[in-house]
Structures are given as structure tokens and as C-alpha cells.
Amino acid sequence: MREFLVEITTSVPAGTTEEEVARRRAAEAVRARELAATGHLARLWRPVGELRSIGVWRADDEAQLHEEVLGTLPLRPWMSLTVTPLESHPNDPGRS
DSSP states (O other), rough: OOOEEEEEEOOOOOOOOOHHHHHHHHHHHHHHHHHHHHTEEEEEEEEOOSEEEEEEEEESSHHIIIIGGGGGGGGGGGGGEEEEEEOOTTTTOOOO
């Protein structure tokens, strides 16, 4: 699988009830665990003091990443994404 750096900003639409936000966030946590278990979600961070996420995600290609991985997130309709395909650097200390 290829790796992708994905920056996610989530904006809740005006007029959305707190119950709907809570329901989607709970479903998002479940789906994130499922994607981690299948190897699609490798790492996820939240920059200090910011309401966005930065993660390393894995998929066979960018189409699969958007359709079968990120597209299955319950919060996806509220997300804006920046996706950067990654490749190993020759000086990466974690490279085998």
C-alpha cells in the first residue's frame, strides 16, 4: 500500500444539532478504529491549539483512498482535505 499525508479540517454546518454532531463523532471514532485495524489509518495527530487533524493513511492508490477509505468516514461530508502522496526518503531512519 502507498502512504498519504492527509490534512483534515472539519467544519460543522450551521444549524446542525448537537445530537447529530455527537452521533457522527461517535461513529467517526468507531470507523477510525476499523480503518486502523485494516492498516488504512497508520497515525493521526491534532496540532496543539488547532481544530484539524494530520494523519498518515494507506491505500493502494489515491482513488481507493478517497472512495473506500476517507469516503467512508461519517464526518467526511463536513471535511475539507489536502492529500499528499508520500514515498520513502533515502535517509529515513525507519526505512528497511
